[in-house]
Amino acid sequence: MMILFPDAYIDSIDELDIWQLKDRGIRALIIDIDNTIIEWNVTVPDERARRVINEAKAAGLKVCLLSNGTRKRVIDFANALNVPYVYNAGKPRKSPYRKALRLLGVKPEEVAAIGDQIFTDVLGGNRLGMYTILVKPISTKEAKWTRFMRKFEGIVLDRYNRRT
Numbered sequence: 001m002m003i004l005f006p007d008a009y010i011d012s013i014d015e016l017d018i019w020q021l022k023d024r025g026i027r028a029l030i031i032d033i034d035n036t037i038i039e040w041n042v043t044v045p046d047e048r049a050r051r052v053i054n055e056a057k058a059a060g061l062k063v064c065l066l067s068n069g070t071r072k073r074v075i076d077f078a079n080a081l082n083v084p085y086v087y088n089a090g091k092p093r094k095s096p097y098r099k100a101l102r103l104l105g106v107k108p109e110e111v112a113a114i115g116d117q118i119f120t121d122v123l124g125g126n127r128l129g130m131y132t133i134l135v136k137p138i139s140t141k142e143a144k145w146t147r148f149m150r151k152f153e154g155i156v157l158d159r160y161n162r163r164t
């Protein structure tokens with residue numbers, strides 16, 4: 001069960017404490033797109049997405065977007081923010097995380113992996129030994145498969161919330 005627990009759980013990416021992460025030795029962020037930094041299937045970055053990325057960059061953190069989304073969706077979004085990306089990632093597989101690490105030039109323990117799903121974002125980051133941050137999904141609008149998996153996430157989150 002522990003491999004499914006995030007190191008931190010926040011209400012929204014707006015609550016990301018970049019300086020606290022830097023104090024932990026974090027040098028880079030690997031960030032999920034859909035329902036983490038933008039609403040599901042919205043193709044253009046909004047003000048929040050720009051602010052989060054710009055604040056991280058200004059603090060000296062590197063950023064890579066890591067998404068199970070399709071090529072065009074991910075490339076358009078990442079290019080608008082001028083950050084590297086991995087699309088069709090198939091999280092929680094390890095290989096896309098290794099690809100992101102190569103793009104960033106950092107070690108797993110220097111990365112905070114941020115996302116809204118336990119069985120993809122949290123599990124994937126934990127498998128590599130990254131610091132994982134779960135955010136509440138921006139919206140309830142999401143893919144059918146994701147909605148299905150939320151039931152199982154609920155079971156994990158109950159345990160997480162009652163952990164000692």
Ligand SMILES: [Mg+2]
Pocket residue numbers: 032033034035036115116117
């Ligand atoms: Mg997501």
